[in-house]
Amino acid sequence: xxxxxxxxxxxxxxxxxxxxxxxxxxxxxxxxxxxxxxxxxxxxxxxxxxxxxxxxxxxxxxxxxxxxxxxxxxxxxxxxxxxxxxxxxxxxxxxxxxxxxxxxxxxxxxxxxxxxxxxxxxxxxxxxxxxxxxxxxxxxxxxxxxxxxxxxxxxxxxxxxxxxxxxxxxxxxxxxxxxxxxxxxxxxxxxxxxxxxxxxxxxxxxxxxxxxxxxxxxxxxxxxxxxxxxxxxxxxxxxxxxxxxxxxxxxxxxxxxxxxxxxxxxxxxxxxxxxxxxx
Amino acid sequence: xxxxxxxxxxxxxxxxxxxxxxxxxxxxxxxxxxxxxxxxxxxxxxxxxxxxxxxxxxxxxxxxxxxxxxxxxxxxxxxxxxxxxxxxxxxxxxxxxxxxxxxxxxxxxxx
Numbered sequence: 001x002x003x004x005x006x007x008x009x010x011x012x013x014x015x016x017x018x019x020x021x022x023x024x025x026x027x028x029x030x031x032x033x034x035x036x037x038x039x040x041x042x043x044x045x046x047x048x049x050x051x052x053x054x055x056x057x058x059x060x061x062x063x064x065x066x067x068x069x070x071x072x073x074x075x076x077x078x079x080x081x082x083x084x085x086x087x088x089x090x091x092x093x094x095x096x097x098x099x100x101x102x103x104x105x106x107x108x109x110x111x112x113x114x115x116x117x118x119x120x121x122x123x124x125x126x127x128x129x130x131x132x133x134x135x136x137x138x139x140x141x142x143x144x145x146x147x148x149x150x151x152x153x154x155x156x157x158x159x160x161x162x163x164x165x166x167x168x169x170x171x172x173x174x175x176x177x178x179x180x181x182x183x184x185x186x187x188x189x190x191x192x193x194x195x196x197x198x199x200x201x202x203x204x205x206x207x208x209x210x211x212x213x214x215x216x217x218x219x220x221x222x223x224x225x226x227x228x229x230x231x232x233x234x235x236x237x238x239x240x241x242x243x244x245x246x247x248x249x250x251x252x253x254x255x256x257x258x259x260x261x262x263x264x265x266x267x268x269x270x271x272x273x274x275x276x277x278x279x
Numbered sequence: 280x281x282x283x284x285x286x287x288x289x290x291x292x293x294x295x296x297x298x299x300x301x302x303x304x305x306x307x308x309x310x311x312x313x314x315x316x317x318x319x320x321x322x323x324x325x326x327x328x329x330x331x332x333x334x335x336x337x338x339x340x341x342x343x344x345x346x347x348x349x350x351x352x353x354x355x356x357x358x359x360x361x362x363x364x365x366x367x368x369x370x371x372x373x374x375x376x377x378x379x380x381x382x383x384x385x386x387x388x389x390x
Contacts, residue, residue, distance in 0.1 A: 192369075194369075220369075221368070221369050221370075221371060222371070224371075225371030225372075228337055228370045229337070229338060229341065233301060233335070234333055234334055235333065235334035236333050236334075237333070237334075237366055237369065239366075239369070267331075267362075268333075271298060271300050271331060271333065274302065275300060
């Protein structure tokens with residue numbers, strides 16, 4: 001393993017099922033470089049939590065088939081209809097989905113482990129629903145932090161931690177490189193995902209999804225641009241490309257997604273190692 | 280990293296070949312700074328030979344853009360390959376620096 005004289009951080013951003021590409025990234029990096037910090041948000045928090053506590057690549061690949069299924073959306077259609085006709089009262093703590101399946105699936109990220117139990121220091125990002133503030137979680141149970149970071153607004157109920165109602169970390173920053181910068185990371189390997197754009201619109205929901213993609217991609221680019229220029233050393237952006245749009249539940253495509261993560265990371269590995277070896 | 284330059288219609292075309300990262304960025308920075316200090320403030324950075332760039336390289340580019348513009352000139356980019364373009368776009372560079380398909384087009388666009 002190459003010696004790491006400088007601090008190396010991995011950042012895994014939001015991207016839903018695409019975040020499984022982080023398994024491929026870890027498969028390429030794990031025996032090659034020493035990582036000092038992992039930062040994750042939204043779907044990325046799931047894999048950052050797994051990697052930090054020492055889950056194997058095989059475990060993550062198998063478990064991914066459990067979480068990225070339509071089962072995590074139980075109640076969505078019925079509740080959406082009820083919310084629209086007013087029969088379902090909605091407030092800041094509401095979600096359209098019964099989150100019991102999600103909560104059970106997320107147990108397997110790190111079981112009852114806390115941030116203090118991890119092999120690699122971990123930070124998970126969520127967003128305060130009431131203030132919009134980015135919230136950095138680094139204490140307590142990992143599963144609570146991942147649940148908060150994964151709480152897609154309106155879909156999953158927010159998750160309360162320390163009296164704050166928390167939602168998807170991607171809402172405040174889809175690729176929180178700044179957390180790694182603030183922690184003094186010299187070399188940051190950042191895996192990020194842009195959202196695909198629709199070509200056809202057959203419902204209001206479809207238009208809403210398109211707008212969401214536009215907002216999120218612009219936030220991702222603006223945030224990345226700033227952090228790129230603010231950082232003192234090197235950021236390696238790992239941006240897996242997918243041949244076709246992926247739906248949230250394309251479980252059969254997980255092996256391909258992992259392979260894309262490996263491919264995208266392998267492109268950077270010689271440069272990463274060259275830099276580490278020279279320091 | 281291989282860097283050469285030539286004058287085309289009064290514009291300095293800088294051809295870069297290789298990868299731009301934290302290790303090669305200082306060399307590129309030095310080269311561009313020397314050109315600018317020598318009065319070459321209208322530059323085209325030909326990226327057709329660049330197959331890879333990371334954040335350190337982007338900061339060097341921005342430094343040169345600001346320096347040339349501060350002196351009344353500019354720096355254009357040309358010949359960017361798809362993987363490099365992806366990073367430049369995500370970093371916001373393509374919205375603040377003019378990009379052309381090749382160095383001839385870039386040179387002809389300097390007024």
